[in-house]
Amino acid sequence: MSARTQTPRPQTPRTAGPLTTSIRAARPGASARRPTSRLLATALVLTLVAIGATFLLDPYRNYQFALIAATFCATAGLTLLIGLTGQLSLGHAALMAAGGYGYALAANALTDAGVDGVPRFVVSLAAAAAASALLGLLLGLAAARLKGPYLSGVTLVLVIALPAFTAVFSGVFRGDQGVQIAYDGVPPALRTLIAVEQWQAWVAILVAAAVVTWLAVLRNGPAGLRMRAVRDDETSARLQGVRAGRVKVLAFTASSIAAGAGGAVLCFVTQSVSPGAYTLAFSLLLVVAVVIGGLGSLLGAFLGSIVIVLLPWVIQTATGALDLSADAAQRLTGNLPVLVFGVLLIVVTAAWPGGIRAALPKRLRTKRMPRRGAPPMQTSTVAAAEPATVTPTAAPRHPDPEPRTSPAAEPIPTTTER
Amino acid sequence: MSHAPNRSQHRRTVAAVAAASALLVAMSACSTPAAGGDPAEAAPGVTDDTVTIGTHQPLTGPAAAGYSSISAATTAYFAYLNENGGVNGRSIEYLVKDDGYNPANTQTVVRELVQDDEVFAILNGLGTPTHTSVLDYLNQNEVPDLFVASGSTSWNQPEKYPWTFGFNADYVTEAEALAQYADDEFAGKSICVLGQDDDFGDEFIEGLENVLGEGSLASVQRYSVSNQDVVAQIGAMQAAGCEVNMLATVNGFTALAIGTAAKLGYQAKWMSSSSGGDYVTLAGFLGEAAPVLLEGFVTTNYLPYAPGNEWDDLFRQINDEYNDGAPFDGNTVFGMSVGYLFAEALAKAGENPTRQGIVDAITSGDLVGNGLVPLSFGADSHAAYKGVSITTVADGVQDFIGVTYVSDGSGGVEPFDGDAVPLENDGLPTS
Numbered sequence: 001m002s003a004r005t006q007t008p009r010p011q012t013p014r015t016a017g018p019l020t021t022s023i024r025a026a027r028p029g030a031s032a033r034r035p036t037s038r039l040l041a042t043a044l045v046l047t048l049v050a051i052g053a054t055f056l057l058d059p060y061r062n063y064q065f066a067l068i069a070a071t072f073c074a075t076a077g078l079t080l081l082i083g084l085t086g087q088l089s090l091g092h093a094a095l096m097a098a099g100g101y102g103y104a105l106a107a108n109a110l111t112d113a114g115v116d117g118v119p120r121f122v123v124s125l126a127a128a129a130a131a132s133a134l135l136g137l138l139l140g141l142a143a144a145r146l147k148g149p150y151l152s153g154v155t156l157v158l159v160i161a162l163p164a165f166t167a168v169f170s171g172v173f174r175g176d177q178g179v180q181i182a183y184d185g186v187p188p189a190l191r192t193l194i195a196v197e198q199w200q201a202w203v204a205i206l207v208a209a210a211v212v213t214w215l216a217v218l219r220n221g222p223a224g225l226r227m228r229a230v231r232d233d234e235t236s237a238r239l240q241g242v243r244a245g246r247v248k249v250l251a252f253t254a255s256s257i258a259a260g261a262g263g264a265v266l267c268f269v270t271q272s273v274s275p276g277a278y279t280l281a282f283s284l285l286l287v288v289a290v291v292i293g294g295l296g297s298l299l300g301a302f303l304g305s306i307v308i309v310l311l312p313w314v315i316q317t318a319t320g321a322l323d324l325s326a327d328a329a330q331r332l333t334g335n336l337p338v339l340v341f342g343v344l345l346i347v348v349t350a351a352w353p354g355g356i357r358a359a360l361p362k363r364l365r366t367k368r369m370p371r372r373g374a375p376p377m378q379t380s381t382v383a384a385a386e387p388a389t390v391t392p393t394a395a396p397r398h399p400d401p402e403p404r405t406s407p408a409a410e411p412i413p414t415t416t417e418r
Numbered sequence: 419m420s421h422a423p424n425r426s427q428h429r430r431t432v433a434a435v436a437a438a439s440a441l442l443v444a445m446s447a448c449s450t451p452a453a454g455g456d457p458a459e460a461a462p463g464v465t466d467d468t469v470t471i472g473t474h475q476p477l478t479g480p481a482a483a484g485y486s487s488i489s490a491a492t493t494a495y496f497a498y499l500n501e502n503g504g505v506n507g508r509s510i511e512y513l514v515k516d517d518g519y520n521p522a523n524t525q526t527v528v529r530e531l532v533q534d535d536e537v538f539a540i541l542n543g544l545g546t547p548t549h550t551s552v553l554d555y556l557n558q559n560e561v562p563d564l565f566v567a568s569g570s571t572s573w574n575q576p577e578k579y580p581w582t583f584g585f586n587a588d589y590v591t592e593a594e595a596l597a598q599y600a601d602d603e604f605a606g607k608s609i610c611v612l613g614q615d616d617d618f619g620d621e622f623i624e625g626l627e628n629v630l631g632e633g634s635l636a637s638v639q640r641y642s643v644s645n646q647d648v649v650a651q652i653g654a655m656q657a658a659g660c661e662v663n664m665l666a667t668v669n670g671f672t673a674l675a676i677g678t679a680a681k682l683g684y685q686a687k688w689m690s691s692s693s694g695g696d697y698v699t700l701a702g703f704l705g706e707a708a709p710v711l712l713e714g715f716v717t718t719n720y721l722p723y724a725p726g727n728e729w730d731d732l733f734r735q736i737n738d739e740y741n742d743g744a745p746f747d748g749n750t751v752f753g754m755s756v757g758y759l760f761a762e763a764l765a766k767a768g769e770n771p772t773r774q775g776i777v778d779a780i781t782s783g784d785l786v787g788n789g790l791v792p793l794s795f796g797a798d799s800h801a802a803y804k805g806v807s808i809t810t811v812a813d814g815v816q817d818f819i820g821v822t823y824v825s826d827g828s829g830g831v832e833p834f835d836g837d838a839v840p841l842e843n844d845g846l847p848t849s
């Protein structure tokens with residue numbers, strides 16, 4: 001920070017410093033704008049496809065779809081945080097909860113003030129983003145000074161403290177019961193066309209699309225580049241003029257805004273927020289989702305979200321069909337999914353260290369690759385819910401962001417050993 | 419700028435948009451809300467020979483040890499009923515889902531029951547915090563939400579929640595009865611309360627203050643279910659010199675509170691809401707010391723759980739025959755009473771039950787139930803029991819002492835000397 005006083009005009013030369021210019025120069029003919037516009041187009045198409053898909057699903061499946069979309073917000077933020085800056089957060093559930101409580105408290109205040117409908121949703125969502133951004137900023141300030149297990153420890157504390165925090169301030173947070181909000185029905189114009197679960201899925205998809213597209217833009221832009229520079233070699237990044245601390249805090253804040261948006265969507269869908277929804281187990285599952293899906297990949301985060309939302313349900317349905325004795329079924333309930341997640345994590349990291357994403361057919365993974373000659377840097381286009389376009393020819397400074405090369409990969413197996 | 423990729427990009431975009439639009443149009447029937455509802459069509463969950471209903475129960479988690487036996491008892495009663503012809507020729511299928519006493523899980527399992535399993539009604543969803551989280555959802559979807567296993571007054575809001583009906587005597591009435599009893603029996607003693615930090619605790623404290631006066635409680639302590647430690651609360655009560663301790667606690671925390679006090683060498687009179695006052699369940703927690711620790715323990719009940727009662731005898735038989743002879747306790751009576759009340763309501767709903775029909779049957783005020791005090795269901799009351807009878811534990815046996823109170827409707831209770839509902843037709847309701 002003392003550097004700031006010594007340098008009169010720190011911003012401009014730093015962002016356009018040797019590191020970034022050299023990288024930009026290495027992408028012949030690639031203006032910064034085209035990938036972004038293409039990314040937006042892809043995001044739009046994918047969002048439309050997702051919304052179209054809700055017509056194929058029955059209400060309960062749409063509810064699950066909405067849960068996946070909400071979880072995706074959080075895992076997308078988390079995968080960028082871990083994959084791009086190497087900061088491992090085990091407390092993303094608490095950041096989601098911050099968003100959820102921000103949303104619920106704002107929505108209730110607005111309801112009391114007579115505001116409802118879309119304005120209430122938008123303002124509450126903004127409140128959720130603000131609440132999680134504030135918490136993320138504070139946490140990020142601490143996180144930027146910590147590394148490895150110490151950082152994980154701080155974020156872990158946050159999620160462990162959540163139930164106690166809501167109990168101590170139960171006047172506001174209503175303890176274990178949580179905060180309930182008014183019900184948001186389908187807008188009258190759509191009422192004859194779609195059911196409420198489908199409407200909620202739409203809202204969830206739109207929020208997730210906005211959040212993830214924003215993260216993708218962030219990641220493809222200079223901020224993403226600085227994050228990778230800091231992750232790969234903090235010292236040399238500093239030498240290049242990248243303010244490592246600021247980059248980390250920014251990454252943490254962005255990531256928590258994404259998580260907070262996810263929490264707000266969950267609150268919108270279920271009309272309530274309670275600490276029981278954001279347990280330590282759920283927080284670790286978010287990390288599991290990111291690792292299973294593939295670190296640093298938005299498509300991976302999406303696949304991971306599907307796994308953590310649907311797997312417990314699939315397992316429960318399967319055990320229900322098995323006609324077990326009541327005692328055995330009761331013992332399996334809740335325990336079997338944990339076991340399966342553990343096995344899945346081990347199998348995936350052993351078989352495909354790049355996550356499920358890496359196991360997909362190559363064509364699907366690299367669909368978004370620019371066709372005319374791959375850019376030498378892996379900072380090319382990334383679509384919402386699309387994989388990182390990993391180029392084998394990546395510059396040595398920026399190897400592909402797979403777990404085994406990422407510094408963040410090391411602590412992760414230890415979380416599953418717990 | 420080369421054109422080829424852009425054109426293929428463009429083509430793909432068009433294709434995708436076209437596909438999405440096609441989906442929008444073609445599939446709009448799939449998730450569209452049911453139009454109107456044909457009265458001749460059977461209600462969801464009702465076939466010619468079955469009625470499927472569901473519930474959310476804590477089979478795991480902090481409340482499991484105290485309550486997981488309730489749904490097993492209800493299931494056993496339905497097995498008995500089905501074996502004897504069911505209701506109007508339909509057998510009842512009871513789907514029990516575990517929510518771990520976690521509101522977040524409740525929301526998921528209840529949606530699963532309503533949307534995936536297409537149940538006719540939700541019966542006896544357990545817990546104040548848990549059920550509160552699905553109250554709006556069930557009423558928005560017009561799903562009968564019958565006989566909630568909680569004494570919160572939230573269920574008794576006919577205007578706001580026309581589809582929801584409670585089962586337990588409400589916590590306010592219960593607390594008023596206990597406060598009245600304490601006032602009569604232990605006048606002049608210092609009275610305190612330990613309450614769960616949700617509506618359960620709030621309403622219980624409200625009831626106590628209705629009778630004893632605001633600010634008359636020497637110490638008001640709260641606990642959170644997610645924290646299995648009440649040393650701080652019990653210590654504070656001891657320090658405040660509490661002599662009579664009221665508990666708005668679930669079974670596990672009643673045992674925890676009394677056990678913690680014993681460890682601290684603190685002796686007091688314990689009085690608990692019926693929700694956390696079942697002797698057999700508490701004894702299971704407290705082990706061998708139970709008869710000593712629970713001697714004189716006061717709680718309430720509104721159901722015929724007493725040795726020698728004819729309902730009690732019938733339920734014991736059903737428990738032996740259809741529930742593998744599981745330990746018989748207050749939860750068993752509770753679960754079977756819920757099953758009986760539902761069967762009665764279903765029978766009253768007629769040959770072809772509909773969701774509206776069963777709600778009408780309950781609000782008609784014709785239901786009798788099997789309680790110690792009359793049911794108070796009616797057009798403007800969705801509460802089941804507005805009165806309770808006091809029980810105490812003597813020599814390891816929990817029994818009624820012949821003191822029964824009913825709410826006087828104005829923040830107090832009055833003695834009740836009417837008769838309990840007698841057993842009819844072997845506990846098989848007839849329409």
